[in-house]
Amino acid sequence: MKIVVQREDFDPGAEIAALARETAVGAVASFVGLVRDENEGARVGAMTLEHYPGMTEKAIRAIVGEAMRRWQVRGCTVIHRVGELKPGDRIVLVAVASAHRGDAFAACEFIMDYLKTRAPFWKKEQTAQGERWVEARASDDAAAARWQEPARKAV
Amino acid sequence: MTDTIRVLYFASVREKVGCDAEEIELPAGVTTIAALRAHLRARGGPWAEALGESRALRAAVNQEMVPPTAAVRPGDEVAFFPPVTGG
Numbered sequence: 001m002k003i004v005v006q007r008e009d010f011d012p013g014a015e016i017a018a019l020a021r022e023t024a025v026g027a028v029a030s031f032v033g034l035v036r037d038e039n040e041g042a043r044v045g046a047m048t049l050e051h052y053p054g055m056t057e058k059a060i061r062a063i064v065g066e067a068m069r070r071w072q073v074r075g076c077t078v079i080h081r082v083g084e085l086k087p088g089d090r091i092v093l094v095a096v097a098s099a100h101r102g103d104a105f106a107a108c109e110f111i112m113d114y115l116k117t118r119a120p121f122w123k124k125e126q127t128a129q130g131e132r133w134v135e136a137r138a139s140d141d142a143a144a145a146r147w148q149e150p151a152r153k154a155v
Numbered sequence: 156m157t158d159t160i161r162v163l164y165f166a167s168v169r170e171k172v173g174c175d176a177e178e179i180e181l182p183a184g185v186t187t188i189a190a191l192r193a194h195l196r197a198r199g200g201p202w203a204e205a206l207g208e209s210r211a212l213r214a215a216v217n218q219e220m221v222p223p224t225a226a227v228r229p230g231d232e233v234a235f236f237p238p239v240t241g242g
Contacts, residue, residue: 033242049241050166052234055218080241092242112242118220120234121241122166133167136211136238 001068001076003060005051007083012093019075019097029104030095031112037087039134042127049082049091052120056080063114067096070110071103078111080121110147117144158229162195164205165236168212171205181229188214189223191233206235213238 004010012032019028035047064076075097085091094111098104123134163176185194192214196206206212215234216225227233 051241052163052165052215052218052236055215055234058218059220116242117239119241120165120215120220120236120239122237123240124166133237134240136240 001061001064002078003057003064004079005053005056005082006079007081009081009090010079010093012090012095015077015079015093016095019077019095022074022097024099025074025097026099027101027104028095028097029101029108030093031108032090033092033112035085035087035089035091039125039127042125042129044087044125044127046087046126047085048124048126049085050122050124051080051082055120059119060115063111063118066114067107067111071107072098072100073103073107074098076107076111078115080115080119082121113140113143113147116140160191160227160229161232162191163232163234165234167237168205168235171201173201181227186226186228187223188216188221188225188227188233191227192223192235195235211238212236 012030016028016030037044060078064078067073073096077093077095079093081091094108096104096108117140125132125134158181159178160181161176161178164172164174169175182194185191192206196203213236214221216227217232
């Protein structure tokens with residue numbers, strides 16, 4: 001499991017190749033999040049990402065741990081950037097290696113959905129109208145809620 | 156044994172209160188996140204606004220996200236921040 005929060009860019013191809021090195025791996029699913037040049041009707045010229053050092057890495061580790069409990073995961077890399085980013089820049093990589101595609105796809109999407117609602121990062125956009133903090137979306141909560149396991153019945 | 160806690164503020168909360176971290180003495184009777192938030196809010200001005208009851212805020216104790224009912228104890232690291240927007 002590789003979890004990194006960094007200012008620098010990353011190379012998705014190199015990260016995927018590193019996960020694919022193990023011969024028991026039959027599938028690597030990956031997601032790359034990018035800075036868009038538009039949000040909520042405004043042109044976005046730049047974005048600053050803030051995080052809670054220490055807690056961020058712990059929260060992502062817990063999310064990946066939960067994914068490994070639910071699916072057959074042989075390797076996982078999560079890289080999230082912080083600091084100033086421009087439209088088109090990569091923000092986040094989630095890559096999951098499994099024996100088969102089903103586990104890789106599901107675990108990758110689960111990690112991304114949970115990261116968006118549980119890992120302490122905050123985005124601030126610079127637009128022509130000035131700076132603004134990005135508001136959390138209800139659709140992200142709904143995406144994360146899909147993965148909730150049914151409550152265990154009381155005995 | 157220390158009776159202080161460390162309180163951290165992030166993103167819009169940090170900007171509003173003009174402070175990213177402080178050590179405070181945990182007042183007698185303040186034993187939960189909700190009570191600590193009310194205690195800080197009572198400072199008035201930007202504190203009352205940033206930590207206002209109508210604001211959807213999240214809190215963490217010792218770097219774990221917790222509900223408002225969670226306990227706060229001397230020596231803890233507590234953080235207040237808006238809902239997260241990474242990814």
